[in-house]
Amino acid sequence: MRFFSWRKMIGLMMAMVFCLVAVACSDGSASETDGESAENEISITYRSGGGTNKGLTDWLNEEVIPQFEKEHPDVNVKLAPLEVNEGDYFAKVSLLLQSENTAPDIVTEDTFMVNSDASAGYLEPLDERIEGWDEWDSITENVKNGVIAQDGKIYGVPYNTDSRGLWYNKELLKQAGVEVPWEPKSWDDILAAATAVKENLPDDVVPLWMNSGKATGEATSMQTFQMLLYGTDDPLYDHESQKWIVESDGLLDTFKFIDTVYEQDLGPELSQVLNGQGGTVAYQQLMPQGKLAIGLDGIWQTGNWREDGAAPWPEAFDTLGFAAMPTQNGEAPGTTSMSGGWALSIPAKSNSKDLAWEFIKLASTKENNLKLQLKDGNLTPREDVAQEPEYLEMEMFEEASSFLENTHFRPAVDKYPNVSTVIQTLVENVVSDKITPEEAAEQYKQEVTEIVGEDLVTSK
Amino acid sequence: MGSSSIGKRKKDPTALRSVLFLLPSWILLLIFFIGPILLTFYFSFTNLALTGTQAQNIEFVGFQNFVSMFEDPTFRISVMKTIVFLFLSAIVGQQILGFLLAILMKEKNPTFRRLIGIIVIAGWVTPEIVVAFCWVAFLNDNGTLNMILDAIGLESITWLYTFPMISVCIANIWHGTAFSMMVFQASLDDVPKTIEEAATIDGASRFQVLIRIILPMVKGSIVTNMILVTLQTLGVFTLIFTMTGGGPGTSTQTLPIFMYNQAFVNYQLGYGTAISLVLLVIGIIASLFYIRSMRVKI
Numbered sequence: 001m002r003f004f005s006w007r008k009m010i011g012l013m014m015a016m017v018f019c020l021v022a023v024a025c026s027d028g029s030a031s032e033t034d035g036e037s038a039e040n041e042i043s044i045t046y047r048s049g050g051g052t053n054k055g056l057t058d059w060l061n062e063e064v065i066p067q068f069e070k071e072h073p074d075v076n077v078k079l080a081p082l083e084v085n086e087g088d089y090f091a092k093v094s095l096l097l098q099s100e101n102t103a104p105d106i107v108t109e110d111t112f113m114v115n116s117d118a119s120a121g122y123l124e125p126l127d128e129r130i131e132g133w134d135e136w137d138s139i140t141e142n143v144k145n146g147v148i149a150q151d152g153k154i155y156g157v158p159y160n161t162d163s164r165g166l167w168y169n170k171e172l173l174k175q176a177g178v179e180v181p182w183e184p185k186s187w188d189d190i191l192a193a194a195t196a197v198k199e200n201l202p203d204d205v206v207p208l209w210m211n212s213g214k215a216t217g218e219a220t221s222m223q224t225f226q227m228l229l230y231g232t233d234d235p236l237y238d239h240e241s242q243k244w245i246v247e248s249d250g251l252l253d254t255f256k257f258i259d260t261v262y263e264q265d266l267g268p269e270l271s272q273v274l275n276g277q278g279g280t281v282a283y284q285q286l287m288p289q290g291k292l293a294i295g296l297d298g299i300w301q302t303g304n305w306r307e308d309g310a311a312p313w314p315e316a317f318d319t320l321g322f323a324a325m326p327t328q329n330g331e332a333p334g335t336t337s338m339s340g341g342w343a344l345s346i347p348a349k350s351n352s353k354d355l356a357w358e359f360i361k362l363a364s365t366k367e368n369n370l371k372l373q374l375k376d377g378n379l380t381p382r383e384d385v386a387q388e389p390e391y392l393e394m395e396m397f398e399e400a401s402s403f404l405e406n407t408h409f410r411p412a413v414d415k416y417p418n419v420s421t422v423i424q425t426l427v428e429n430v431v432s433d434k435i436t437p438e439e440a441a442e443q444y445k446q447e448v449t450e451i452v453g454e455d456l457v458t459s460k
Numbered sequence: 461m462g463s464s465s466i467g468k469r470k471k472d473p474t475a476l477r478s479v480l481f482l483l484p485s486w487i488l489l490l491i492f493f494i495g496p497i498l499l500t501f502y503f504s505f506t507n508l509a510l511t512g513t514q515a516q517n518i519e520f521v522g523f524q525n526f527v528s529m530f531e532d533p534t535f536r537i538s539v540m541k542t543i544v545f546l547f548l549s550a551i552v553g554q555q556i557l558g559f560l561l562a563i564l565m566k567e568k569n570p571t572f573r574r575l576i577g578i579i580v581i582a583g584w585v586t587p588e589i590v591v592a593f594c595w596v597a598f599l600n601d602n603g604t605l606n607m608i609l610d611a612i613g614l615e616s617i618t619w620l621y622t623f624p625m626i627s628v629c630i631a632n633i634w635h636g637t638a639f640s641m642m643v644f645q646a647s648l649d650d651v652p653k654t655i656e657e658a659a660t661i662d663g664a665s666r667f668q669v670l671i672r673i674i675l676p677m678v679k680g681s682i683v684t685n686m687i688l689v690t691l692q693t694l695g696v697f698t699l700i701f702t703m704t705g706g707g708p709g710t711s712t713q714t715l716p717i718f719m720y721n722q723a724f725v726n727y728q729l730g731y732g733t734a735i736s737l738v739l740l741v742i743g744i745i746a747s748l749f750y751i752r753s754m755r756v757k758i
Contacts, residue, residue: 091724094511113511116727120515214725215705271601271621274708414512421726425534432621434709443533450528 041076042355045096045104049083050280051310055303055376056108057081063371064363071362075355080104085276087217087424090417096347097122103349105356109156110218111146111341112410116417118149124346125153129357135364143381146412147343156343157364160378163337163403164227166190166323167287167295176200176293182323185330187231187257190294194266197293206268208261209282209295212431213274214424221420222338222410223297225427228254230408231327231336234460236419237411244419244452246445247459253328255430255437262431268292270432284311287320296325299400303377317395324403337403340410341381379404415452422447504734510727518730525734535735537710538718542694542742544625545632545714550693553633555686558640563670566648577641584638592702595631596620599703624704624711631699636692640685647681648674683754687747694743715739 044060047053057079065077082092090113096102097117109117117123130136139158147156170180176196184190194207201207211219229236234250237243245251261267272281283301286292288311295301303309305316324335344360346353362368370385372378379400380386391397410416426440435443449457504525506518529535561580565573583591598604599619606616619627651674659669675682697716700706706717713721715735723732 087725091510091727094515094727116511119513120509120511122511122515214707214721269601269618269621270708271618274621274705276705417511418726418728421721425721428707429709432708432711434711 040074040352041078042105042352042359043078043080044106044108044359045080045082045093046108047084047086047089048081050277051284051304053081053376054308054310056372058308059368059372059375060363064359064368067368068359068362072355072358077359085215085217086219087215087276093117094120094122097349100349100351103347103351105346105350105352106359107345107347108159109147109343109345111156111158111343112218112412112416112420114147114155114343114345115149115412115414117345118151118153118155119414122348123155124348124350124353125155126157126346126357127154130154130157133361135361135366138366138382138384140381140383142409143339143341146341146409147345148412150412150414156345157360158341158343158381159364159369159372160376161339161341161381162298162300162378163339163400163407164223164296164298165325165337165399165403167283167297167301168193168321168323169287169290169293169319170321171319172197172201172205172290172293181321184323184326185334186326187228187328189326191260191264191266194261194294195264198264198266201293204291206282206286206292207266207294209268209273209286209292209297210258210261211273211278211297212258212262212267213276213278213428214421215274215276216278217424218420219279219297220427221423222340224258225254225423226338226408226410227296227325227336228257228328230338231325233331235408237413238458239411241458242413243456243458244448245460246448246457247441249460250328251444252437252441255426255440258427259430259437262433267431274428274432280310288313288316290319299396300376300378302394302396303375306375306377308375309377320396322396322399324399324406333406335403335406337407338410339379339404339407341378418451419448422451500733500736503730504737506730507728508730508733510724510729512727521730525731526738528731529734529738534710534713534718538713538715539742541625541710541712542714545629545696545700545712546690546693546746548625549629549632549636550689551686553629554636554640554689554693555682557633558637558685559644559682561637561641562644562648563674565645580638580641582638583634584636586635588635588696588698589702591631591635592699595627595634596703599627620704621708624708628700628703628712631703632693632696635699636689639692640689643681643685643688644678647678651677679754683750686750690746690750691743694739694746715742 046056048057060079068077069075082089084092090110093107093109093113094117096104097107109123114123118125140161143158143161144154147154147158149155166184168182170182173182173193174180176193177200178193178196182193184193190208197205197207210224212224213220226236229250232248232250232253234245234248236245238245262270267273268282272278275281279297282292282295283297284304287295288305299322302316304311305313307314325337327334327336344363346356346360350356366382366384369380369382370388370391373380373385373391374394377394379397380391385391386401422444426435426444429435430437430440445457445459505520505522507514507521507524508518509515561576565576586594596603600606601616601618603619605619609616617623655673656669659673664672695716696714697720700712700714700717701720704712706713706721716739719732719735719739722728722735
């Protein structure tokens with residue numbers, strides 16, 4: 001009797017499986033037929049979630065999309081954000097762009113991935129379209145370099161750029177006995193200020209926050225490692241000989257500085273900083289609560305503290321200062337910074353490229369770009385926007401723009417993304433005491449050589 | 461199907477019919493099971509990448525992926541971490557704890573058995589991602605455990621960073637023990653009561669009964685369970701990835717995490733695939749080892 005019911009059960013389950021398969025198949029064929037309506041829909045993919053890119057989302061929803069839909073009443077613009085952390089975003093985009101069924105029509109690309117994704121054939125070259133578009137000339141020259149791949153073609157239209165520096169809480173530094181406005185002249189000055197905070201303020205105040213984990217991805221590599229490294233005499237990549245510098249004092253000193261911060265307990269708890277949400281915790285929670293004295297990060301953090309930001313904090317701009325990152329020992333030119341930025345690109349497998357281009361053109365006009373920066377808190381790639389009074393009046397933008405004078409860009413060459421992940425792993429291993437700075441420098445040499453090949457590395 | 465069709469296939473009039481009936485499942489297996497396995501073999505000998513020039517031009521690189529794997533210190537660390545994780549959470553944890561639970565519950569009051577059973581099985585039915593989330597909530601810096609420690613005046617501990625391996629092992633044991641318990645319960649129930657009684661009358665202690673009588677009789681289940689649990693544990697990804705992300709540093713970077721990092725963080729799909737093959741080989745070796753060492757036929 002029991003057996004019998006089991007058989008019935010199995011039969012029923014098999015029937016259900018067949019139904020499912022049948023439904024799945026029919027669904028597949030149905031979606032092919034409504035390909036026509038897809039012509040009139042464009043989708044935009046960008047990163048969101050946890051307050052990320054709130055400014056960008058609002059800007060799309062409130063400004064660009066209504067304008068675009070007015071001009072093209074029969075077109076529907078769909079937002080297709082990816083709610084993932086920064087590291088996963090690039091992998092997910094690479095996967096999405098591989099198939100016509102999943103590729104969006106517009107994708108936001110971090111400029112360091114443009115070369116890689118273009119070489120992989122995921123992106124559409126825009127040269128011909130840009131030729132007939134006069135606004136391209138308004139974009140700052142060095143920002144344009146970020147969207148030109150190694151084949152010399154243009155693969156995106158930049159919509160922002162940025163600079164990085166040291167956020168500091170004036171009140172906390174004052175209480176710790178550090179002179180404000182704070183103008184550190186060397187790495188030692190940073191350590192001294194952080195030590196003063198540690199000694200004179202309660203334990204729950206974090207003296208110095210630098211992104212240090214694999215989970216924070218590119219932020220660890222760029223905001224921390226390269227901000228330090230480019231303050232030494234040895235950059236990551238030698239543009240003249242077109243080789244990666246895999247052995248230098250600068251590399252070792254950078255690892256040592258990062259190690260010192262954690263050895264001397266000047267950094268946050270590892271459990272906080274090695275987490276994918278680290279940046280959010282630091283700038284949306286600790287900083288507004290007065291629990292973080294110094295943070296090495298980018299100008300876009302101001303976006304969090306605006307009225308419509310993820311963590312509104314009107315007093316932020318009185319409480320905080322934004323200091324330029326000093327070079328290692330104050331060598332000329334005295335300060336350093338790193339710049340990146342994001343661009344709007346069209347995937348090679350998009351099925352409405354013309355509409356996508358229309359959308360990008362509209363999004364990149366002077367008015368719309370200005371509105372984006374006002375909402376999002378980044379620097380503009382357009383020279384004419386940079387002169388608008390409204391833009392110049394934005395809090396902290398004077399400082400941030402001044403950092404651009406001595407800024408650096410990441411090497412826009414093949415394999416940068418891979419080298420960057422090596423850096424992230426090594427930094428995490430150093431801060432969690434798995435390896436010494438010397439071992440990190442040694443492993444860096446070994447792993448980068450492995451990635452780019454013997455003939456593309458050099459030492460200094 | 462089995463014995464009747466073997467040997468006298470030609471004479472059996474039902475053979476053609478069974479082939480016809482089996483054909484759809486064979487084709488499905490071929491497409492969705494054998495196909496991907498063959499592709500995995502192929503990709504593991506290429507430099508396939510997720511992005512960059514290599515994403516467009518796949519090249520056959522021979523054993524390059526395997527050579528660099530064995531030269532990579534991180535790979536060796538990952539193998540060690542995998543073995544530690546396997547030993548602590550699968551063999552010591554799930555297997556022994558599951559057996560103890562089963563034997564302690566043997567012939568107890570049915571209501572009691574049911575109650576304990578439900579509690580243990582609750583861990584098993586909980587999806588892996590939920591298990592991970594619960595344990596993160598429990599072991600977190602501001603988690604339940606630290607709140608309890610604070611309340612009784614002890615210093616809180618950053619469990620996931622100070623004891624990452626122990627933390628993920630405990631979570632995995634909590635999640636998986638019920639499976640072993642159920643396997644052992646079923647086989648222990650099959651040990652005839654009379655043999656145990658006879659042994660007791662002959663003067664065997666309870667411990668001797670357990671070692672000399674019960675264990676040999678359930679040896680088959682032990683091996684089967686060992687294999688199942690080992691293979692399951694070798695593949696654990698969600699739990700570790702969610703709880704610690706393989707970190708801090710490389711503290712909990714088992715092979716699946718290492719594979720993920722290489723494939724989707726470093727964009728080296730070919731290399732990642734090669735690692736998955738090694739993982740498969742480790743699983744096979746472990747299974748053969750169990751079968752051989754216990755001299756059981758599966």
